[in-house]
Amino acid sequence: MENKRxxxxxxxxxxxxxxxxxxxxxxxxxxIVKDYERIRNFSAIIVGVGGVGxxxxxxxxxxxxxxxxxxxxxxxxxxxxxxxxxxxDQIGMTKVEAAKETLAKINPxxxxxxxxxxxxxNENYDQFVSKIKEGSLSKASVxxxxxxxxxxxxxxxxxxxxxxxxxxxxxxxxSENAMSGHIQFIIPGxxxxxxxxxxxxxxxxxxxxxxxxDGVCAASLPTTMGIVAGLLAQNVLKYLLNFGEVSYLLxxxxxxxxxxxxxxxxxxxCNDKNCVIRQESFNKxxxxxxxxxxxxxxxxxxxxxTKEEEDEFKKYGICFDEDxxxxxxxxxxEINTENQSLDDLQKQLGSIFKKK
Amino acid sequence: MENKRxxxxxxxxxxxxxxxxxxxxxxxxxxIVKDYERIRNFSAIIVGVGGVGxxxxxxxxxxxxxxxxxxxxxxxxxxxxxxxxxxxDQIGMTKVEAAKETLAKINPxxxxxxxxxxxxxNENYDQFVSKIKEGSLSKASVxxxxxxxxxxxxxxxxxxxxxxxxxxxxxxxxSENAMSGHIQFIIPGxxxxxxxxxxxxxxxxxxxxxxxxDGVCAASLPTTMGIVAGLLAQNVLKYLLNFGEVSYLLxxxxxxxxxxxxxxxxxxxCNDKNCVIRQESFNKxxxxxxxxxxxxxxxxxxxxxTKEEEDEFKKYGICFDEDxxxxxxxxxxEINTENQSLDDLQKQLGSIFKKK
Numbered sequence: 044m045e046n047k048r049x050x051x052x053x054x055x056x057x058x059x060x061x062x063x064x065x066x067x068x069x070x071x072x073x074x075i076v077k078d079y080e081r082i083r084n085f086s087a088i089i090v091g092v093g094g095v096g097x098x099x100x101x102x103x104x105x106x107x108x109x110x111x112x113x114x115x116x117x118x119x120x121x122x123x124x125x126x127x128x129x130x131x132d133q134i135g136m137t138k139v140e141a142a143k144e145t146l147a148k149i150n151p152x153x154x155x156x157x158x159x160x161x162x163x164x165n166e167n168y169d170q171f172v173s174k175i176k177e178g179s180l181s182k183a184s185v186x187x188x189x190x191x192x193x194x195x196x197x198x199x200x201x202x203x204x205x206x207x208x209x210x211x212x213x214x215x216x217x218s219e220n221a222m223s224g225h226i227q228f229i230i231p232g233x234x235x236x237x238x239x240x241x242x243x244x245x246x247x248x249x250x251x252x253x254x255x256x257d258g259v260c261a262a263s264l265p266t267t268m269g270i271v272a273g274l275l276a277q278n279v280l281k282y283l284l285n286f287g288e289v290s291y292l293l294x295x296x297x298x299x300x301x302x303x304x305x306x307x308x309x310x311x312x313c314n315d316k317n318c319v320i321r322q323e324s325f326n327k328x329x330x331x332x333x334x335x336x337x338x339x340x341x342x343x344x345x346x347x348x349t350k351e352e353e354d355e356f357k358k359y360g361i362c363f364d365e366d367x368x369x370x371x372x373x374x375x376x377e378i379n380t381e382n383q384s385l386d387d388l389q390k391q392l393g394s395i396f397k398k399k
Numbered sequence: 400m401e402n403k404r405x406x407x408x409x410x411x412x413x414x415x416x417x418x419x420x421x422x423x424x425x426x427x428x429x430x431i432v433k434d435y436e437r438i439r440n441f442s443a444i445i446v447g448v449g450g451v452g453x454x455x456x457x458x459x460x461x462x463x464x465x466x467x468x469x470x471x472x473x474x475x476x477x478x479x480x481x482x483x484x485x486x487x488d489q490i491g492m493t494k495v496e497a498a499k500e501t502l503a504k505i506n507p508x509x510x511x512x513x514x515x516x517x518x519x520x521n522e523n524y525d526q527f528v529s530k531i532k533e534g535s536l537s538k539a540s541v542x543x544x545x546x547x548x549x550x551x552x553x554x555x556x557x558x559x560x561x562x563x564x565x566x567x568x569x570x571x572x573x574s575e576n577a578m579s580g581h582i583q584f585i586i587p588g589x590x591x592x593x594x595x596x597x598x599x600x601x602x603x604x605x606x607x608x609x610x611x612x613d614g615v616c617a618a619s620l621p622t623t624m625g626i627v628a629g630l631l632a633q634n635v636l637k638y639l640l641n642f643g644e645v646s647y648l649l650x651x652x653x654x655x656x657x658x659x660x661x662x663x664x665x666x667x668x669c670n671d672k673n674c675v676i677r678q679e680s681f682n683k684x685x686x687x688x689x690x691x692x693x694x695x696x697x698x699x700x701x702x703x704x705t706k707e708e709e710d711e712f713k714k715y716g717i718c719f720d721e722d723x724x725x726x727x728x729x730x731x732x733e734i735n736t737e738n739q740s741l742d743d744l745q746k747q748l749g750s751i752f753k754k755k
Contacts, residue, residue, distance in 0.1 A: 048477065048487035058616040060476035066577075067481050069618035073576040098483075102621040105481050120416035121404065125423050125461050127454075127483070130505055131404035149486055220429040221422075222643070260414040262425035265458040266636060270629035277622040277653055287578070287654035297633055298643035302658040 050151050054080045054107060063150070064107060076284045083152070085283050086110035086179040087187040090162055090201060092142045093117070094126035094263055095215050095224075096191030098272035101128060103153075103279065104146045110154040110180050111146070113139045114171070116161040126265045127272075154180065163200045175210055186283060188212035189275065202237035205229065206317035211333065215275045221264040224271035225294040226278055227307075230333050232321025234291055235307035238314055267297050285335050406507050410436045410463060419506070420463060432640045439508070441639050442466035442535040443543040446518055446557060448498045449473065450482035450619055451571050451580075452547030454628035457484060459509075459635065460502045466510040466536050467502070469495045470527070472517040482621045483628075510536065519556045531566055542639060544568035545631065558593035561585065562673035567689060571631045577620040580627035581650040582634055583663075586689050588677025590647055591663035594670055623653050641691050 048063070056068035070076040085108055089096050092115045100111055115138040119129050133141040139157035146155055156178075162171045178185045188210055190201050198214065205212045209231050217224040229236055274293055281287045291306035309322045324330045404419070412424035426432040441464055445452050448471045456467055471494040475485050489497040495513035502511055512534075518527045534541045544566055546557050554570065561568045565587050573580040585592055630649055637643045647662035665678045680686045 048480070060478050063477045063480040065478050065616050066619045069616050070577065070620075073618050075576055075578060075618065098625070101483060102625060105483065105621045121419045122416050122421050124404070124419040124505065127457060127461065132504070148488070149480065220431055221426065222431060260421050260425050262429050262431065263422045264426075264633075264636070265461045266629045266633040269454070269458060270626055270633070273622045273626035273629060274656075277620075277626070280620070280622060281653075288656055290656050293656055297637075300630075300644055300646050300649055300658070300660050302656070304656050 048148070048151055054083065067106060070286075076286050079284065082107050082280075082284060083109045084180060085187075086112070086154075086185045087189050087279065088112045088114065088174060088178060088185050089189045089191060090114045090197065091190065091192035092138045093123070093191065093193060094128075094265070094268035095217060095272045095275065096189070097128035097138070097142055098126075098269055099189060099191060099215075099276045099279075100142060100146060101149065102272065102276035104150045104155075106276075106280065107150065108153055110156075110178075110185075112156045112158070112174055112178050112185070113142055114158050114160060114162055115139050115142075116159055122260075126263060126268050163196050168204075172204060172208065175204065175208055184208070184210065186211070187279060189279065190214045191272075191275070198237050202229070203315060203317070206231050206236055206238075206315050206321060209321060209330075213275060213278060215271055217263065217267055217271055219261040221262040221267045222297045223295060224267055224297075225292065226271065226275045226290060227292045228278060228282065228290060231318065232309065232323075232325035232330060233333060235309050236313060236315060236318040238318060239310035240307055264297075267295070270295060270297075282335055288337070289335055404504070404507055410439065423462060426642075432642050435640065438463050438636075438640060439465045440536065441543075442468070442510075442541045443545050443635065444468045444470065444530060444534060444541050445545045445547060446470045446553065447547035447549065448494045449479070449547065449549060450484075450621070450624035451573060451628045451631065452545070453482075453484035453494070453498055454625055455545060455547060455571075455632045455635075456498060456502060457505065458628065458632035460506045460511075462632075462636065463506065464509055466512075466534075468512045468514070468530050468534050468541070469498055470514050470516060470518055471495050471498075472515055478616075482619060482624050519552055524560075528560060528564065531560065531564055540564070540566065542567070543635060545635065546570045547628075547631070554593050558585070559671060559673070562587050562592055562594075562671050562677060565677060565686075569631060569634060571627055573619065573623055573627055575617040577618040577623050578653045579651060580623055580653075581648065582627065582631045582646060583648045584634060584638065584646060587674065588665065588679075588681035588686060589689060591665050592669060592671060592674040594674060595666035596663055620653075623651070626651060626653075638691055644693070645691055 051063070054064045054068055055062055056065060056072065058065050068079050071079050087103070087108070087110075089100050089111055092100060092113050096113075096115070100113065103111060117138050119133045119136050119138055119141055121131065121134060123129055124131060128145070129138070129141060137159040139159050143155050143157040146153065156174075158170070160167045160170070174185070175188060176184050188201060188205060190198060190212060192198060192201070198216075201212060201214075204210070211231070212229050214227040214229060214237055215225065227237070228234065274290070274295070278290050278293070282289045290304060292304070294303045296302075309318065311319065311322060313319055313322075321330070407419070410420045410424055411418055412421060412428065414421050424435050427435050443459070443464070443466075445456050445467055448456060448469050452469075452471070456469065459467060473494050475489045475492050475494055475497055477487065477490060479485055480487060484501070485494070485497060493515040495515050499511050499513040502509065512530075514526070516523045516526070530541070531544060532540050544557060544561060546554060546568060548554060548557070557568060557570075560566070567587070568585050570583040570585060570593055571581065583593070584590065630646070630651070634646050634649070638645045646660060648660070650659045652658075665674065667675065667678060669675055669678075677686070
């Protein structure tokens with residue numbers, strides 16, 4: 044009986060109980076991912092390790108991610124226990140300190156840095172920028188900044204810095220009533236930035252606005268936050284390991300079990316001058332596309348159903364045709380944010396939050 | 400600094416750091432749930448506490464669920480560390496023993512029973528049946544059986560017993576390649592049972608079929624399993640606390656970010672005689688509907704956007720109309736499984752797994 048997880052030098056696909064990577068390396072054998080072990084080279088910054096960020100971090104750590112750099116300035120309270128990850132014995136610790144301890148215990152192969160600081164403060168600007176620029180395992184820029192914050196100011200800070208540094212990032216948010224959430228993948232110049240058209244569900248003003256309003260605290264559920272964290276981490280894996288269709292804006296409505304997938308185009312009159320510069324550069328083709336190419340032929344999904352199983356299904360009156368068992372990549376809905384057509388934008392944005 | 404979570408007699412909505420229920424009770428103030436504290440009366444059996452069941456259990460425990468009865472016969476291995484919940488220091492423990500310990504630490508208000516046994520074994524039949532019939536906090540039948548197993552035999556066992564006992568249950572599953580999953584809510588006689596038309600993604604024969612095939616182990620990801628666990632626990636909350644639209648069959652395709660929502664009607668020629676008896680009883684109206692009624696007027700969702708915020712949004716060219724900010728409940732797609740129209744069934748089932 045082992046009680047401590049030792050570091051592992053090389054990921055193995057061997058099928059044995061003591062191999063923590065066997066079921067991840069199996070993604071290769073099953074034709075989903077071409078080279079799973081590349082995950083050990085990736086690094087990301089996670090800003091905000093609350094109900095979404097901590098769970099997203101845990102998922103990436105369990106997947107064997109290379110390096111995570113965590114930012115948060117909150118301490119753990121009993122009032123946080125309605126979301127996954129933190130436990131009552133950690134009350135009073137800073138979230139990043141507790142997260143680092145838990146994550147290192149789960150998978151010591153992952154390099155974790157933790158900073159209990161507010162990225163919105165002027166005095167932390169240089170530190171945060173240098174971590175984006177030189178935080179990877181090879182001292183280059185990180186692969187992604189992952190935003191799991193709960194306020195508008197922090198999102199706008201991340202947006203401004205990522206536009207400035209031309210840094211790819213993913214945004215996430217859950218509504219105040221815990222009934223909806225979204226993830227958004229932002230490629231400066233190529234997709235809308237957070238300032239081009241902030242999604243309705245998170246756009247709020249001011250730091251403390253959402254926390255307390257007339258003695259009413261925001262509602263939250265481990266379900267909605269866990270689902271959003273899962274969709275976010277899944278999108279990180281899909282983008283970095285190049286499988287499946289990456290989401291650019293994926294919204295979840297818990298009341299209606301409704302999910303919508305779309306893409307916001309950048310706004311040529313965005314208030315952020317660096318966003319406009321990135322757009323011009325992309326449009327002049329000085330900057331080529333950074334969207335992952337679908338290596339469709341190389342990682343095509345095989346139907347998981349054998350001839351024998353198919354016969355069994357026929358007893359239930361269920362048969363298969365090409366459309367049912369093979370996957371095809373369908374283009375996502377694109378939404379234009381150019382402000383010369385505001386009425387259109389309204390209608391298009393509105394349709395994201397409506398039932399098909 | 401508190402380090403142990405004490406039991407709490409009554410759920411409070413008071414907004415303070417030391418209240419673990421403030422953000423759940425806020426669901427009432429926000430108009431989502433009518434009487435949140437009812438959650439303390441509910442009890443459920445979770446069969447299978449692996450990658451989906453353990454996370455579903457943790458979510459319900461953090462929500463303050465009344466009582467959970469856990470079944471599993473596996474022990475924890477390092478090879479399980481690629482999913483959420485278990486940690487390397489628990490290796491060698493039975494899953495239910497470790498789960499009970501962790502869950503009790505997170506929320507001692509929840510009553511937890513744990514049985515390390517295989518519900519498919521004949522010698523465990525009486526014990527399992529008696530827990531369904533008398534396992535609730537008031538010694539009546541549990542509110543739900545939640546299936547989070549990884550094999551066909553266990554699903555068919557649960558299905559058979561629930562048809563026999565007229566017990567409502569929820570099914571869940573994740574595919575062998577970790578790229579799709581589903582949840583299904585089964586009301587005997589009123590919806591399809593698992594035997595009427597098992598969803599494609601989990602229908603497998605035999606106990607060990609999926610575990611090892613020519614040295615290839617099934618792939619799994621904490622993301623897909625976490626998302627399915629979240630959708631499952633969300634559906635449990637929605638059904639028991641009566642908010643939003645309950646799902647009867649919700650499928651997730653990770654490659655395409657595609658979610659489909661539908662409902663399978665019972666098959667009048669189902670092989671399970673108790674299913675047919677329940678259908679007849681329901682059709683003769685001896686058994687009234689057990690689907691939750693949408694208390695639409697009472698728990699109507701208020702738009703979370705103030706006039707002030709609306710003005711701010713206008714700066715981005717985003718405006719609101721009724722359709723964008725209010726939620727309406729849309730009827731789910733119904734799929735008929737009557738076997739006199741097999742061609743139709745194929746087409747209808749096929750469409751679940753296709754992109755809209």
